[in-house]
Amino acid sequence: MSLLRRALSLGAVxxxxxxVALLIAPGWLTEHLLDQSExxxxxxxxxxxxxxxxxxxxxxxxxRKLDDLWWWTWSIVVFDLLVAVITVVQPLAGxxxxxxxxxxxxxxGVSATLAGLCVAGLAGAGQxxxxx
Numbered sequence: 001m002s003l004l005r006r007a008l009s010l011g012a013v014x015x016x017x018x019x020v021a022l023l024i025a026p027g028w029l030t031e032h033l034l035d036q037s038e039x040x041x042x043x044x045x046x047x048x049x050x051x052x053x054x055x056x057x058x059x060x061x062x063x064r065k066l067d068d069l070w071w072w073t074w075s076i077v078v079f080d081l082l083v084a085v086i087t088v089v090q091p092l093a094g095x096x097x098x099x100x101x102x103x104x105x106x107x108x109g110v111s112a113t114l115a116g117l118c119v120a121g122l123a124g125a126g127q128x129x130x131x132x
Contacts, residue, residue: 001128004070004121005063011076011114012059015052022049037098055079070125073118080115084108 021029026045030036039045055076062072087108091101 001066001070001121001125004073004118004125005066007114007117007121008059008063008066008073008076011080011118012056012063014110014114015059016056019049019052019056022046022052034103035100036096036103038096066125067129070122070129073122073125077115077118077122080111080118084111084115087111 022045026042026049027039030039030045059076062069062076084107087104091104095101095104
């Protein structure tokens with residue numbers, strides 16, 4: 001369970017930090033720090049930040065009751081895998097002129113890594129606390 005606890009905690013910290021940045025300074029974050037030429041607009045980025053922060057809280061809730069709810073982590077794995085797929089497809093499909101591809105690849109790598117850590121943690125948790 002310790003690997004699963006650490007993976008969920010790391011995911012919560014990364015998601016909360018990036019979400020707070022989107023809530024506070026969406027334009028600066030996407031245009032200056034991540035070097036994207038076109039953004040969907042601050043309100044959409046703030047909504048993304050709000051939903052991401054809420055998901056970070058779900059990570060924390062799972063960690064707090066991990067002995068009983070370890071299998072809820074599959075919802076986090078699905079989210080991380082979907083983010084990884086979407087952030088790989090985006091630069092492959094073509095970015096607007098002047099947009100950097102590196103943030104997309106970093107997001108894909110981080111999401112895939114977190115999903116892998118959670119799956120490894122789930123494998124261990126399933127051995128420690130089977131359903132039956």
